Amino acid sequence: MKCPFCNAEDTNVIDSRVSEEGNRIRRRRRCPACGKRFTTYETVELRLPQVVKHDGTRAEFDRNKLLTGFKRALHKRPVPTDYVDAAIDRIVQKFLSLGEREISSRSIGESVMHELYKLDKVAYIRFASVYKSFQDVDDFRDAIREVNKVNSAKANTNGNKPE
Structure with a gap:
């Protein structure tokens, strides 16, 4: 590591400590040439895959776009911000763990729908209506039936009331 004070080519590590979160290492260094200390x-630098859009163009993966999509779908819905952040973290982690250099925007949309379905059924329907380009009331009715069918099946297997 180059000294920021005298530009000497080599410095000595005096102390290393892992942050409380465990995701960063702090190193105290000393320059043998000028004697100054610095931190x-x-x-870890992780690269998210490129997003391949429907028209074939590519863009950088943007966590903020995910957040915007969640916020629009969850507008005025009773879902805590922590839950939204956790859902976005799961999506990002899923795509990081795949190790792929590219992912389709469709797979991102499907992941968002999956997470919204778990968080809030109304938000899921809102997002699905835009994502799947609902054309009329019948498309909404079909999506609501699908949600109700899954909830009924869960209630029957768990012996509980539908969500």
């Missing part, structure tokens, strides 16, 4: 931080 560096080491973190």
